Amino acid sequence: MEIRPILASLHKHRIPALLIVLEIALACAVLCNAVFMVTQCVIDGRAPNGIDEQGISVIHIGGLDSRLAADSVSRDLAALRAVPEVKAAAAINDVPLGPRARFNGFTNKPNAESQVNSSVYLIGRNAEQALGLRLLQGRYFTAGEYAQGELLPNQHSASHVVLVNQNDARRWWPGQNALGQQIYSDGDAWTVVGVIADVIAQDPGFAGVAGKYSGVFFPQRPSAELNDYIVRSDPADRDRVLQQAMQTLGKLEPGAVLDGKPFTxxxxxxxxxxxxxxxxxxxxxxxxxxxxxxxxxxxxxxxVGQRRKQIGIRRAVGASYGQILAYFQTENFLLSTAGVLLGLMLAFAINIYLMRHYEVERMPWYYLGGGAAALWLLGQLAVLGPALRAASVPPVEATRTV
Structure with missing residues (x-):
């Protein structure tokens, strides 16, 4: 089809044409970034986690006397382990995706600065069983290491041993064995005794992309810092076990504030x-x-309304139904193409801005291609109705003066 008459017509109606181009460009830019962000939300919501999410329940206990916390935690855990169908129970400072996140920066070299927010987990005895951790290398903590577990005045663990996520082991020592290596923070050092399957951060949104699976686990003896109890059972028994556990704790700690829920x-x-x-x-x-x-x-x-006479003249001189239809389809395709090209540049610029200011990941190229294809298809479908009406204009319209 001859493009020149179409371009001449668009130039004559350049203001409406420009508005359509800008509208398509804005729609393309918003569509690409919005679909990408929706996809990221879905992926984040389904992020894997190296614990038994279906089988564990979390009970937060508040209001305990800090001076008596060690005895209270030990007594509470003994009672929880006696609840029927409980496989394991342990105490922890906070759980993955929990509301009381604790972060610190760790490096594999002394005096180096960390650029990653690592989740800090203080875990009591049997926490590996209660959480359902999966050991990939090395060992878990010994009873003696739990006995040494306490917080120093700078809020660091005094135990000098640590478990790390597989993600951190690969990041700190690529191609090497992580066991026996050391991590550092503010002059303190800890030796890696075990590597576990990646446990998600306590607050992935704050941790950022780099810290999503960065977590370190320290042994901690019963103390006021361990104010979350993990109770593990079969998924089928979970709700019943949680209810019984809450009742048990309510009797043991009548003055405490309890909040229990399944990890799901x-x-x-x-x-x-x-x-x-x-x-x-x-x-x-x-x-x-x-x-x-x-x-x-x-x-x-x-x-179409403005050009009915023009269309009628074209029909009268031999233009076919298909040619009239193709004219409007081509006209819209040119507008859509201009809008899509502008929209792709705008979409890329928006993604760069979001990456710099909101830690959004780089948008893969196929989102741009998908957005462009969607706008082209939308344009062709939207113009189809008016184009069909234009193609149906009878030649007699050429003889009308009004």
Whole structure:
């Protein structure tokens, strides 16, 4: 088809055409980034975790006398292990995805500065069983190491041994054996005695991409820092076990404030904001695409109404139904192409801005390709109705003066 008459017509109606181009560009930029962010929200919500999420429950206990905390924690755990169907029970300072995150920077060299926020887990005896940790190398802590576990005035562990995530072992010592290596923080050092399957951070949103699976585990004897109890059972017994555990603790600690929930609820609570964001972005995408489609339909319908006589003349001199239809389809394709090219540049710029200021990951190229294809398809579908009406204009329209 001859493009020159189409370009001449668009130049004559350059203001409406420019508006459509800008509308398509904005829709393309928003669509690419929104779909990418929705995908990231879904991926984050399904992020794997190296613990038995289905079988464990978390009970936070507050209000204990810090002077008596050691005895209280030991007594509480003994009672929890006696609850029927309980496989293991232990104390911890906070759980993955928990509300009381604790971070620190660790390096594999003395006096080096860390650029990663690592989650700090203080765990009591049997925590590896209660959490369902998976040991990949080395060993867990010994009874003597738990006995030495306490916090120094600078809030570092005094035990000098540590378990690390597999992700950290690979990051700190690529291609080497992590066992026996040391990690450092503010002049203190700890020796790696075990490497475990990656446990997700206490607050992945704060930890960032680099710290999502960066976590260190220190042995801790019963103390006020261990104010979360982990109770593990079969998933089928979990809710019943949690209820009995809460009743047991309520009798032992009548003055304490208890809050218990399955770990699956802990995960759901943490990612609730991401789910809401995903739904909001999907709504934005739908509205943006609908507005863009309506804009294309409205503009094309207006042009068809303005050019009925011109279309009738073309039909009278031999233009076929298919040629009229192709004219408007081609016209819209040119507008869509201009809008998509501008939109792709804008989408890339928005992604760069989000990466710098909000720790969003780089958007893969195929999101740009998918957004462009979606806008092209939307444009062709939106113009189809007006184009069909234009192609149906009878040749007699050429003889009308009004």
């Amino acid at each position: 609820d802990v995960r759901a609570d943490y990612f609730a904001g991401s789910r809401n964001l995903a739904w909001m972005l999907l709504l934005v995408c739908v509205v943006m695409l609908a507005v863009t489609a309506l804009g294309i339909v409205g503009l094309t319908s207006f042009w």
